[in-house]
Amino acid sequence: MKVQVRNANNATIIDCTGEVDLYSSPNLREALLKEMRLGGADILVNMSGVSYIDSSGIATLVEGLQFSQRTQTRFGLFGLRNNARSVLELARLNRVFPIFENEQEALEKIATTQPFGGL
Amino acid sequence: MRIVLSSDPRLLNILRAVVRYRAQEIGFTTEEADCMAMAIDEAASNVIRHAYGNRRDASLALEIAAFPDRIEFVLEDSGPKVPPEVLQPRSVDEVRPGGLGTFFIKCFMDVTSFDEDFPAGNRLKLVKYLSGKAALQDESPGQERQ
Numbered sequence: 001m002k003v004q005v006r007n008a009n010n011a012t013i014i015d016c017t018g019e020v021d022l023y024s025s026p027n028l029r030e031a032l033l034k035e036m037r038l039g040g041a042d043i044l045v046n047m048s049g050v051s052y053i054d055s056s057g058i059a060t061l062v063e064g065l066q067f068s069q070r071t072q073t074r075f076g077l078f079g080l081r082n083n084a085r086s087v088l089e090l091a092r093l094n095r096v097f098p099i100f101e102n103e104q105e106a107l108e109k110i111a112t113t114q115p116f117g118g119l
Numbered sequence: 120m121r122i123v124l125s126s127d128p129r130l131l132n133i134l135r136a137v138v139r140y141r142a143q144e145i146g147f148t149t150e151e152a153d154c155m156a157m158a159i160d161e162a163a164s165n166v167i168r169h170a171y172g173n174r175r176d177a178s179l180a181l182e183i184a185a186f187p188d189r190i191e192f193v194l195e196d197s198g199p200k201v202p203p204e205v206l207q208p209r210s211v212d213e214v215r216p217g218g219l220g221t222f223f224i225k226c227f228m229d230v231t232s233f234d235e236d237f238p239a240g241n242r243l244k245l246v247k248y249l250s251g252k253a254a255l256q257d258e259s260p261g262q263e264r265q
Binding site: 019022023024052054055056058059060062063065066083087090091092093096 | 127222
């Protein structure tokens, strides 16, 4: 799995590529929490390159969402492939994550979402 | 088929690939095979985390047996017995990190059972039934397929 971080507009985008499992999810967690601790920018995780995600990867995303709640920043996902979307739906987490179809939509809409306060 | 691997999370992708391959080989769809691969991945991850405390130098064994109507997976480890409550699926109404692995296993497999009489370690059996068996009518349901 590869994790790369870049800025676009006022958001930080974390491009995640490959399989996210017990082995690789700590790398995603480290990148995510590092960016969140810097504060300020909205965080978007680009999932378009994620071919597999297990419960440890999902736990990492939930942790990011909870961190964003504490810091009153915005957090969202975009570009989910069918398998990742299905897994999130099964766990009913599609209702709690802001999920966007693609990067353009995510950048346009993330600023209009409320910092998550429902957890 | 029996595979023995060290309890290194780097090897989970191998386990997933074998499960996907074998499941598709005996007639499960790609989607079903992917779900089974995830179930086995979650079970093996539970072994690594809960039975071995993230040690990478222990071993786990996966046995795969295909029958005309089902595929069976048996995952064995030699760690301390894991209390069943540790592996209870949590409610998906809770939103918190962790605890979803067992939930996914139960979603994706038809039967999950721990062998409580397994003498040393933990032995988990997972079964998935084929939905269409038309091409397999000549085989006995109890006969293992090669």
